[in-house]
Amino acid sequence: MLTLVVNGKRSSIDVDPDMPLLWVLREHLGLTGTKYGCGMAQCGACTVHLDGEAVRSCVTPVSRAAGKNVTTIEGLSADLSHPLQRAWTEIDVPQCGYCQSGQLMAAAVLLRENPHPSDADIDDGMAGNICRCGTYPRIRRAIHRAAALMAEGKSR
Numbered sequence: 329m330l331t332l333v334v335n336g337k338r339s340s341i342d343v344d345p346d347m348p349l350l351w352v353l354r355e356h357l358g359l360t361g362t363k364y365g366c367g368m369a370q371c372g373a374c375t376v377h378l379d380g381e382a383v384r385s386c387v388t389p390v391s392r393a394a395g396k397n398v399t400t401i402e403g404l405s406a407d408l409s410h411p412l413q414r415a416w417t418e419i420d421v422p423q424c425g426y427c428q429s430g431q432l433m434a435a436a437v438l439l440r441e442n443p444h445p446s447d448a449d450i451d452d453g454m455a456g457n458i459c460r461c462g463t464y465p466r467i468r469r470a471i472h473r474a475a476a477l478m479a480e481g482k483s484r
Contacts, residue, residue: 332398345391349390361400363429367387375429
């Protein structure tokens with residue numbers, strides 16, 4: 329049995345410790361916001377936070393998450409009040425939407441580490457997240473908008 333804390337909720341699960349965290353989140357905990365993209369940590373669709381750091385859950389063994397805090401897109405905010413979620417909606421970022429949970433989770437770490445990123449900072453920080461639809465300009469605008477919302481104190 330492994331004990332995980334996912335989005336602030338403690339869960340005990342009986343799975344192979346080598347099972348990818350992604351499958352535990354989706355199949356065992358019912359948190360389907362985190363997406364399977366490539367299965368090789370190349371696209372970023374499966375990005376979650378592990379003790380505040382962005383990790384690719386498709387290649388992260390669940391045993392690595394035991395005893396740590398896992399945050400998924402569902403845990404960013406339950407009511408879409410997080411500045412990134414508000415900015416994503418305001419800017420109308422998603423096209424197909426498949427990569428967006430990973431994009432948001434990567435952007436959350438970026439803004440935590442750099443609350444006032446330049447375009448180059450955003451491009452560097454988001455480089456590992458692929459959007460097949462090419463919404464990169466809208467993603468960049470939304471990150472700038474979220475940074476402004478955070479600076480105005482309009483975060484949750």
